[in-house]
Amino acid sequence: MPGRWADLAEQSIVHALVAALVVEALLRVWRIESPRDRLILRLMALLQPLLVTPVLVFLPWRSEDEFHDSWTLFSGRHWEELRLLGVSLFDLFVLAMASIGLLLFLLDLWPLLRGRRRARGAPELPTAAQEAEVAELARGLGLHPAPPLRLLPLDAPALFCAGIRRPTILVSHGALALLDGAERRAALAHELAHLAGRDPLVSWLLMGVRALLFFNPVAQVLARAMARESERRADDSGSSVSGDRLALASALLRLHRASGGGPRPPLPFGASLEEPLRRARSRDVELRCRRLLDGPAPARSPVAGLRVALVALAVPILLVFVT
Amino acid sequence: MxxxxxxxxxxxxxxxxxxxxxxxxxxxxxxxxxxxxxxxxxxxxxEPRDLRRVKDVEEAERRLKVRLFLPGYFPETIEWPPHSVRVMQGRTGGAALAFDGRTGGHYMLLVQAARTTEVPSRLLPPATVLDESPVWLRGQRVTLRRIVGPDGNVWRELAWTEKERGLVLRSRGTVDEMLKMARTAREEP
Structure with a gap:
């Protein structure tokens, strides 16, 4: 039985890699620009190691030698024949991938745990004008009733949504002082769009999936890519209500610069990782701003449902022959 | 809206x-x-993709789902276990067991088909036939050849059929030794 669990971990990594590469290739071949479509297809890739691999690993005929030697497109067992210093190359690959997976998971888990322990001070009630602005934007996004707005007594710029059962928009005094009227409106619409898409719940579910697949670096990267797509989707939905993509781009830049690339608790792995991560965050903000400046939100594909169904069918079939 | x-x-x-x-x-x-x-x-x-190097004779048998023929008579000049066991899957597949001599160097190769009288040619290294002669093995007329192997040495090769399965024995030993091994070859219990 322990052999089966090792098989499960190995195949989870290989299946996620194959599924992610196929989905990324399809995103390019099908020229999918809509963040919603991209998000759903990446979810399809993430579901493979979570749901498909456990089923496939425990199919008895897939573990037989004849299936490995005659029917598979790729079998890790064949790579086990290649050895480096007495250790199979495939085992080394799996070990390296699992270490990277764990590192990527901890990189995001650590700031989350540290951030939750930091005291933010008791939230304050907004003014009537601020509440009315949020209510108007929420109506535009189909949110009934409008989620409450709370002000954080902080000088640091912070603007985010939180909560699953009682979702709330939280804005710091620092953010209100930093943004002009149009930028504030655009940023609030962006956060409301997250709530309209139930993104706080989705992000917790994604974190749960990442915890289950903590050893799988591809799943960690896919989950991060999905988080980025949900930001783009909120950019599009929010700016369609606020009516000003330029203001949202400007707000993003201002908040990013004021936070110095994103305030995060120090990592336990040393400062050497801080700079690359800061650069990655800056690059992401830059790309989002370019998207906002480049023109209107891309339309969903008219055959998006068909494409999702095809991926949901074709990728597991391909993975049957990857052991 | x-x-x-x-x-x-x-x-x-x-x-x-x-x-x-x-x-x-x-x-x-x-x-x-x-x-x-x-x-x-x-x-x-x-090696070809459908040819696998396996750990031992047992694994070869498990993969091929047949018992392999092994000589009951095994001269002390040959090392046991075989230094390599290779398997070719499929209906026309088989196994090749390579043995070293106790004084070193390759000494013997036993190749056998799993289900047919035809020994898989891919399990046999290429060789040049110098001459061949018929010999009798348990009432069966079989062929004994002298060949030059890929290592440049002269080997002897004996090909025969046992229970509708083809076998080829290549050795650097004597003809008597080879015939004795072939006569005592049986499916491993």
Missing amino acids: SAQAPAAPAWRPSDLWRTFAGLIVVLGTAAMLLAGLDSVPSWVAG
């Missing part, structure tokens, strides 16, 4: 065409890349 991303336009036949063609191209490419990656270990080992 709900202001979401722009609604999807009506689909055109070209959308369907691009969807299916794109999927076929991507899956086809993925399948080819995976098969190519899978063949790397065989390529590095310099």
Whole structure:
């Protein structure tokens, strides 16, 4: 039985890699620009190691030698024949991938745990004008009733949504002082769009999936890519209500610069990782701003449902022959 | 009013065409890349993809789902266990057991078909036949050859059939030793 669990971990990594590469290739071949479509297809890739691999690993005929030697497109067992210093190359690959997976998971888990322990001070009630602005934007996004707005007594710029059962928009005094009227409106619409898409719940579910697949670096990267797509989707939905993509781009830049690339608790792995991560965050903000400046939100594909169904069918079939 | 991303336009036949063609191209490419990656270990080992080096005789039997023929008479000049056991899967597959001599160097190769009278040629290293002569083995007229093996040495090769399965024994030992081994060959219990 322990052999089966090792098989499960190995195949989870290989299946996620194959599924992610196929989905990324399809995103390019099908020229999918809509963040919603991209998000759903990446979810399809993430579901493979979570749901498909456990089923496939425990199919008895897939573990037989004849299936490995005659029917598979790729079998890790064949790579086990290649050895480096007495250790199979495939085992080394799996070990390296699992270490990277764990590192990527901890990189995001650590700031989350540290951030939750930091005291933010008791939230304050907004003014009537601020509440009315949020209510108007929420109506535009189909949110009934409008989620409450709370002000954080902080000088640091912070603007985010939180909560699953009682979702709330939280804005710091620092953010209100930093943004002009149009930028504030655009940023609030962006956060409301997250709530309209139930993104706080989705992000917790994604974190749960990442915890289950903590050893799988591809799943960690896919989950991060999905988080980025949900930001783009909120950019599009929010700016369609606020009516000003330029203001949202400007707000993003201002908040990013004021936070110095994103305030995060120090990592336990040393400062050497801080700079690359800061650069990655800056690059992401830059790309989002370019998207906002480049023109209107891309339309969903008219055959998006068909494409999702095809991926949901074709990728597991391909993975049957990857052991 | 709900202001979401722009609604999807009506689909055109070209959308369907691009969807299916794109999927076929991507899956086809993925399948080819995976098969190519899978063949790397065989390529590095310099052997065909369907030919596998296995741990021991038991694993060869498990993979082929047959009992292998092994000589009951086994001269002390030959090392046991075999230094390599290779298996070719499939209906026309078989196994090749290579043995070293106790004084070193390759000494004997026993190749056998799993289910047919035809020994898989890919399990036999190429050789040049110098001469051949008929010999009698348990009432069966079989062929004994002198060959030059890939190592440049002269070997003897004996080919016969046992229970509708082809066997080839190559050895650097004497003819008597080879015949004795062939006569006592039986399926391992």
